[in-house]
Every structure is written in C-alpha cells, then in structure tokens.
Amino acid sequence: MERLKALRSEHVLTLRELAEEAGVSKDTIWRLENGHSEAYPSTIRKLARALGVQPRELVRPGGDNVS
Numbered sequence: 001m002e003r004l005k006a007l008r009s010e011h012v013l014t015l016r017e018l019a020e021e022a023g024v025s026k027d028t029i030w031r032l033e034n035g036h037s038e039a040y041p042s043t044i045r046k047l048a049r050a051l052g053v054q055p056r057e058l059v060r061p062g063g064d065n066v067s
Contacts, residue, residue, distance in 0.1 A: 003058050005033040007051045022050035 008018050008029075019026040023046055031037040032047075039047075041055075048055040 001032045001035075001039065001058060004029070004047060007053060007058070008033075011051060018047070018050060022046040 008015075011018075013021070015026040015029050019029055022029075024043055028037075028043065029047070032039050032043075039058075044055045044058055048058055051058075
C-alpha cells in the first residue's frame, strides 16, 4: 500500500504514532506499507480515519486490494 506510506509521510507520522492513532500494531502498518500482507477492510477503515481520508484513498483500483 504505497498510498498508506505516502499519506503517513505527508502527515509527518511515525509508524508508532499512526499505530496508536488507528488502534493497530506498528508491525501491521509496516507489513502493509512494504507489501508483505493485505489489509482487512476494518484495518483500512481504521487507518483511513486516523489519516483523515476516505478508505478508498488507501486502495487504488487495479493496485492494492482489500481482502
């Protein structure tokens, strides 16, 4: 999820800060940002809420998919 990494950088948040804000582990965010796992819809919603964006902004059509 390249968009996740870009948004986190734009908001000047560390993995730990975003993890705390979203209520997910920093390891989960790292795995998502580096393409090592796919996100559950609930995780996408939590991250989007923490970043102040719509969930669809984290998932590009034809790119990263929500499983």
